[in-house]
Amino acid sequence: GENVEQHPSTLSVQEGDSAVIKCTYSDSASNYFPWYKQELGKRPQLIIDIRSNVGEKKDQRIAVTLNKTAKHFSLHITETQPEDSAVYFCAASVYNNNDMRFGAGTRLTVKP
């Protein structure tokens, strides 16, 4: 089955700096890669996702890149703000397969 590894486990940045979180996956059939944000005490929510037919996707300050050959994908947050502080999870699945696997999470702290 799919195995997703996520690094780093914790990340601390100064407000305004960029943050990068990286994930690798094992199943070459995976073609859907979402990122979820979980604020303290709240449920995970989707912030961005990418499918294997594109290499990059951006949404305001958030971007995700995908390298299918190397089987890794990354989340980039620019101009970080204190409200970006949360735990971020990457995941991978075969599109429409409904069998998603999550990384262990990255706790991001943005210091004002």
Place this chain on the structure above:
Amino acid sequence: DGGITQSPKYLFRKEGQNVTLSCEQNLNHDAMYWYRQDPGQGLRLIYYSQIVNDFQKGDIAEGYSVSREKKESFPLTVTSAQKNPTAFYLCASSTTGGKDEQFFGPGTRLTVL
């Protein structure tokens, strides 16, 4: 936020007792999931169901059981066979086609004394 609910928010049980966690959704989603969240281990898949009356084991199904008698409901039973049941449990749902975004419930924190 709305559309998928879990109850109760906190649950305490004595060791050796079975306990059932509720998950209900009104999003008309076919697929539903149960995850366990422990510190530093992310979300681990317990069971998932793609359609009524059908479900599959995830990575850590031992000691758990589920049923899917209705599209809206996917209860999880934590049995006495689960060796370390104290954890935060998240339920989620998604459409079987389309975007595949999973919508999560607010979670249930189970503590076994």
